[in-house]
Amino acid sequence: MPNDSQTGPLMAPAARPPAVPPPLAAPRTERQGTAILLICGSALIFAAQDGISRYLGATYSPIFVIMLRFWFFAAFVILLCARSSGGLARAARSKRPWTQAFRGVLLVAEVVVTVEAFVRLGLINTHAIFSCYPLLISALSGPFLGEKVGWRRWAAVAVGFVGILIVLKPGSGVFSSDAILPFAGAAMFAVYGLLTRLVGRDDPAMVSFFWTGIVGAIAITLVGVWHWEPIAGRDIPWLLLLCLTAVVAHYMLIKAYELAEASTLQPFSYTQLVWVSIFGVTIFGETLAPNVAIGGLIVVGAGLFTWWRARQRERAGLN
Known part of the structure; x- marks a missing residue:
């Protein structure tokens, strides 16, 4: 991934692709409109996937569920790369293989932690x-x-962490040690995004995509086979839906970034938080506490400010 915004700020939990083909040089207005619809649609699907992951993760080991997801994801990556220019041989050639491999392992660990946080x-x-x-x-x-x-940007980071403290209410007596899980997941995904930008200096996007899918599947399999358990018949459709919608959402995400620049699309990926809130309240009976709503808005606002500053610096040609 050439920059950290290509997957959107809320798209890590559903193991989305780490990189996408470069956008067209001068997308037309109608192409941007289509791209926005695609990014919003993928955000909806990813939010639904997170809900399915929470349901399955409460019944089965999250490691087991994620292993099956990554098997399906790896198959999708192989098919996509095989059809790309140069085929699988080109996708497998990396100038930074160890960094690419570490990215794949890190993404798997992040998804496991985040699904556990859902539960x-x-x-x-x-x-x-x-x-x-x-x-x-x-x-x-x-x-x-x-x-x-x-x-x-440092000020925006500070404001964002004030929002996190509002969500957590550490001095209220309701702070839970489990709250470290989503923060750890966010930290891992941030490092993953930075490493993706680093390898993007030498490797094309499809190479990063290939390494993440294949290494991730291998890494989770080495651990997941020890967590194998029978799947109840009623849960098989949900597991298949989780895997199939992942392919659809990945494809929508790739097409969106083919039609428009990542900096244009990033704010729309925050719609996933809206869908997650709706699903949480209506399906899982969760409560949107006032402190969570206020703190979440502060965090999102700080994130949007950093996005806006990045665009301003790009336009001004600053470092």
């Missing part, structure tokens, strides 16, 4: 905390990539 904290609370990951990318882009982080 323990619910969809709404998990996403309210997880949505701080763009702020972590801003804060870590200096030491990881040598980028200059100005005081405005």
Whole structure:
């Protein structure tokens, strides 16, 4: 991934692809409109996947569920790369193989942690905390990539973490140690995004896509086979739906970034938080507490500000 915004700020839990083909140089207005519809549609599907993951993760080991997902994801990656220019041989050639492999393992670990957070904290609370990951990318882009982080972005990071504290209410007596799970997931996904930008300097997007899918499937299999368990007949359709919708959402995401620039589409990926809140309340009986709503809005607002500042710096040609 050339930059950290290509997958959107809330799209990690459903194991979305790490990289997409580059956008067209000068997308037309109608192409941007189609891309926005696609990104919003993929956000809806990913939110539904998170709900299915929470349901299955409460019945089966999250590692087992994620292993099956990554098997399906790896098959999708192989088919997609085989049809790309140069085929599988080109997709497998990386100038940074060890970094690419670490990215794949890191993404698997992040998904496992986040699904466990869904089970323990619910969809709404998990996403309210997880949505701080763009702020972590801003804060870590200096030491990881040598980028200059100005005081405005540092201020946005600070404001975002105030939002996290509002969500957690650490001094109220209701703070749970489980809350570290979505934050750990956000931190891992932030590092994953930064490493994706790093390898993007040498490897094409399809190479990163291939390595993430294949290495991720291998890594989770080494652990997941020990968590194998029989699947109840009533849950098989849900598991198939989880895998099939992943392919649809991945394809929609790829097509969206073929039609428009990532910086144009990033704000619309926040619609996933809206859908997650709706599903959490209506299907799982979760409560959207006032502190979670307020804190979540602050975090999202800080994330949008960092996006806006990045666009301003791009236009001005600053570092």
